[in-house]
Amino acid sequence: MLGLVAAALIAINLYTDWLQPLRERLAGFVAPFYWVTGTPERVGDWAGEQWRTREELLEENSRLKRQVLLLEQRSQLLAAVKAENTQLKELMNSADTVDERVLVAQIIGISPDPLEHVLLIDKGRDDGVELGTPIMDASGLLGQVIEAGDSSSRVLLITDASHAIPVQVLRNSVRAVAEGTGDLYRLKLRHLANTSDIREGDLLLSSGLGGRFPAGYPVGEVISVQRDPGRAFAEAEVQPRGRMNRSRFVLAVIGDRNDSLGTE
Amino acid sequence: MEPNNRWFIAATVLVALLLAVMPLPHHWLWFRPAFTALLVIFWITRMPQSLGVGFAWLVGLLEDLVTGATLGTHALALAVLAYFSLLTYRRTRAFNPAQQLLWVFVLVGINQVVGNWVHSLAGKPVPGLTFLWPALTSALLWPWVAPGLSVMAGRLQVR
Numbered sequence: 001m002l003g004l005v006a007a008a009l010i011a012i013n014l015y016t017d018w019l020q021p022l023r024e025r026l027a028g029f030v031a032p033f034y035w036v037t038g039t040p041e042r043v044g045d046w047a048g049e050q051w052r053t054r055e056e057l058l059e060e061n062s063r064l065k066r067q068v069l070l071l072e073q074r075s076q077l078l079a080a081v082k083a084e085n086t087q088l089k090e091l092m093n094s095a096d097t098v099d100e101r102v103l104v105a106q107i108i109g110i111s112p113d114p115l116e117h118v119l120l121i122d123k124g125r126d127d128g129v130e131l132g133t134p135i136m137d138a139s140g141l142l143g144q145v146i147e148a149g150d151s152s153s154r155v156l157l158i159t160d161a162s163h164a165i166p167v168q169v170l171r172n173s174v175r176a177v178a179e180g181t182g183d184l185y186r187l188k189l190r191h192l193a194n195t196s197d198i199r200e201g202d203l204l205l206s207s208g209l210g211g212r213f214p215a216g217y218p219v220g221e222v223i224s225v226q227r228d229p230g231r232a233f234a235e236a237e238v239q240p241r242g243r244m245n246r247s248r249f250v251l252a253v254i255g256d257r258n259d260s261l262g263t264e
Numbered sequence: 265m266e267p268n269n270r271w272f273i274a275a276t277v278l279v280a281l282l283l284a285v286m287p288l289p290h291h292w293l294w295f296r297p298a299f300t301a302l303l304v305i306f307w308i309t310r311m312p313q314s315l316g317v318g319f320a321w322l323v324g325l326l327e328d329l330v331t332g333a334t335l336g337t338h339a340l341a342l343a344v345l346a347y348f349s350l351l352t353y354r355r356t357r358a359f360n361p362a363q364q365l366l367w368v369f370v371l372v373g374i375n376q377v378v379g380n381w382v383h384s385l386a387g388k389p390v391p392g393l394t395f396l397w398p399a400l401t402s403a404l405l406w407p408w409v410a411p412g413l414s415v416m417a418g419r420l421q422v423r
Contacts, residue, residue: 002321002343009336010382019335026329033330037286112285112331114293115388147332154332161388184290245290 020147027124027149034109034120045248103127103252105135108152117157117184117244119143123252124151132212134253140218140241141165141206142250158219159184159244167219168207172197175207178219178238184245187220187238194234198225204238214253272420273315276303276413277323281330294394297402300327301375302409304342305368308349309356310417320346334386341378345371361407369403 013019103123111118123129125148133145135155143157158165161182167189168175174196178187192198202222208215220238227234280299288296304320324339331338348371349356356367373396380395 002317003340006321006324006336006340006343010334010340010385013335014386023329023335030330030332033282033285037282041287109285110287112288112293112296113333114290115383115390118332 023147024125024149027147027152027154031108031120031122031149031152038108101128101254103129103254105129105250105252107248107250111154115161115182117143117160117163117180117182118146119155119157119250121153121155121250121252122151124149124153126150127252128254129153129252130254134213134217136217136251136253137242137247137249138251139243140220141213142242142244142247144212145252155250157184157244158242159187159240165213165219166207166209167204169198169222170203170205174198175209176204176236178204185239187240189222189236189238190233192225192234192236194227194229194232196234198222198234198236200224203241217253268420269314272417273307276307277326280323281327284327285330295397295401297405298372298375298398299402300324300338300342301345301372302368302402302406304346305349305356305371306410306413308346309353310414312350312353316350317343317346334382337379337382340382341375344378345375348374364410365403365406368406369399372402373399375399 009019105121105123105127107119108122109120111120119135119142121129121135129145129148131145131148133148133153135142135144141158143155143160143163145153146156147154156163157180158178159180159182161180163180165178166175167178176189176192176196176198178189181188189198200222204219204222206213206215206217206219218241220240222236223239225234225236277300280303283299284296286296300323304323307315307319320342321339324337324342325335327333327338327342328335352367356364359367376395376399380390383395384390
């Protein structure tokens with residue numbers, strides 16, 4: 001009897017999304033488990049922070065100051081480029097601009113299931129995170145939110161075997177779809193035309209097609225292309241840019257999609 | 265059931281759930297013992313009159329929620345496991361340690377097979393027989409888990 005109920009639950013869960021609201025409601029119950037099991041790591045981090053010498057701190061401080069200077073200079077450049085871009089888009093009478101707000105979130109847990117690449121982060125609906133919110137770290141896209149609770153959410157990484165993201169090559173805007181492989185350090189481009197111009201070392205950006213991810217964020221770098229004349233399609237292996245396994249803090253990109261032009 | 269019992273059982277379930285989501289290095293995830301399965305075998309073998317398939321089902325559902333698995337995966341697997349443990353609890357009690365270890369391997373193996381079946385329904389790639397590793401690690405853990413819980417339960421007079 002209970003077996004039947006469980007089987008029914010599984011079926012409902014797999015083939016519909018009726019249970020999604022329930023799971024999101026119960027996220028508040030789930031998060032404490034990850035918080036508790038994450039305690040040793042947090043204590044370790046805290047201890048590491050506490051027992052640093054003055055020299056180390058000073059050195060880090062000056063390094064950060066240099067970095068801020070560099071980044072500020074770059075962001076000034078960017079502002080000019082952005083203004084120019086908006087102007088050009090207005091001239092061409094095209095395309096919406098996306099105004100993005102970024103939220104820093106902390107990873108509080110990783111899924112215990114080795115078959116899925118899912119993270120738990122400490123931000124939820126209360127902070128503006130929604131279903132499908134893109135998550136990235138300093139170097140590239142990590143994934144998207146698949147379950148948003150009130151104050152925590154689950155993030156599916158782009159390397160999960162069930163994930164795929166539309167991308168384009170930075171060099172020439174060739175489009176493709178990068179699929180997760182279940183390996184934390186590999187994505188795959190399947191079904192590339194044999195003649196398509198993709199090379200080793202090409203940087204892939206999110207293309208924004210499909211409407212889930214904003215355009216222009218780095219996804220990964222092509223590390224090898226296999227062209228087999230006997231096969232209908234070429235394949236390419238991609239190393240993701242985001243550090244799937246190492247990030248501690250991530251950024252949630254909360255986009256207010258504006259149809260009006262020229263918003264800053 | 266006496267309240268004392270209830271609290272102790274709830275506490276062990278909580279600990280098992282915590283262990284089930286404890287962060288491990290990525291390559292070790294395959295070897296995480298099925299703590300809830302061990303717990304269900306232990307409690308059902310110890311008090312088959314008051315705990316049964318329903319208890320296992322509930323523990324499984326909680327585990328599904330906490331681990332974020334497809335709802336019902338662990339519930340189904342643990343319910344099946346509980347059914348077999350109920351059928352065989354007399355034998356399990358009479359087994360010598362080596363036989364018990366082997367039997368726990370089989371039981372947790374059944375649990376893993378059911379779980380794996382749901383995984384493949386969900387379209388997740390399952391590489392070979394790797395899903396049976398937890399059965400092995402769980403069986404190797406049994407000689408420590410069972411007497412440990414036994415002693416604690418004895419102190420607290422859980423019957």
